[in-house]
Amino acid sequence: MRPSVSIQTEDFDLSQEIEALRAQDLRVGAVCSFVGTVRDTRALTGQAADEVQAMELEHYPGMTEKSIEVMIAEAHQRFDFYAARVVHRVGRLLPADQIVMVAVTSAHRGESFKACEFLMDYLKTQAPFWKKEQTPQGSHWVDARVSDDSALARWGIERSNS
Numbered sequence: 001m002r003p004s005v006s007i008q009t010e011d012f013d014l015s016q017e018i019e020a021l022r023a024q025d026l027r028v029g030a031v032c033s034f035v036g037t038v039r040d041t042r043a044l045t046g047q048a049a050d051e052v053q054a055m056e057l058e059h060y061p062g063m064t065e066k067s068i069e070v071m072i073a074e075a076h077q078r079f080d081f082y083a084a085r086v087v088h089r090v091g092r093l094l095p096a097d098q099i100v101m102v103a104v105t106s107a108h109r110g111e112s113f114k115a116c117e118f119l120m121d122y123l124k125t126q127a128p129f130w131k132k133e134q135t136p137q138g139s140h141w142v143d144a145r146v147s148d149d150s151a152l153a154r155w156g157i158e159r160s161n162s
Contacts, residue, residue, distance in 0.1 A: 004084055005068045007059060009091040012101055021085045021103050028082060032112035033103040034120050040095040054134040057090045057099070064088075064128050071122045078155075079115040081106035086119065088129070121151040 002020055006012075014035055022028050040052050072084045087101040102119045106112040131142040152158075 002085070003065075004072055004086065005065045006085075006087045007061070007064055007090055008087065009089060011089070011098055012087045014101060014103075017085055017087060017101060018103055021083055021105055025082060025105065027107060028105045029107045030109040030112040031103060031105050032109065032116040033101065034116055035098055036100040036120075038093045038095050038097045038099055051135055052095060052133050053136070055093045055099075056132045056134070057088075057093065058130045058132075059088075059090050060128055067126065067128055068123070071119060071126065074122070075104075075115045075118050078118065079106075080111045081115045084115065084119060086123070088123070088127070090129070118155055121148070121155060122157075124148045125152045 014033060018031055018033060022031060038052065038055050068086050068088070072086070075081070075084065082105045084102070084104045089097070089099050093099060100120075100123065102116050102123070104112045104115040104119070106115070125144065125148045132139050133142055
């Protein structure tokens with residue numbers, strides 16, 4: 001059986017991850033997944049100054065996996081689902097590269113959707129990752145966003161990252 005959490009430098013294949021998550025579990029009636037990618041913010045703003053040329057993600061090995069496993073356990077207390085898999089990449093990533101995948105199986109789609117969204121909101125605010133963006137103006141660490149705290153608050157979790 002595969003671990004529920006993988007922190008890795010190499011890319012992942014969504015179809016292979018879902019196939020492994022569903023393998024031989026005939027109870028599964030729904031799979032919900034989310035894949036996050038590196039975006040070039042210039043494409044959003046039209047300004048060359050915002051161009052993200054690369055992103056570096058760092059973490060604390062061991063601590064990060066444990067933290068995400070705790071998140072999955074919390075999701076199990078809130079939602080009726082069978083299994084979850086989180087893959088998060090670290091290291092140097094370029095625009096359009098995949099960063100993160102969350103996949104959840106359940107009997108029905110509603111629980112999978114809720115658990116997947118909960119886990120992604122939790123990852124954005126609580127997982128111990130540090131992100132540095134490289135732009136034409138140089139490198140800078142990315143601060144947490146108030147909107148990420150708001151997303152977590154709707155689940156009844158009040159934590160401030162800003």
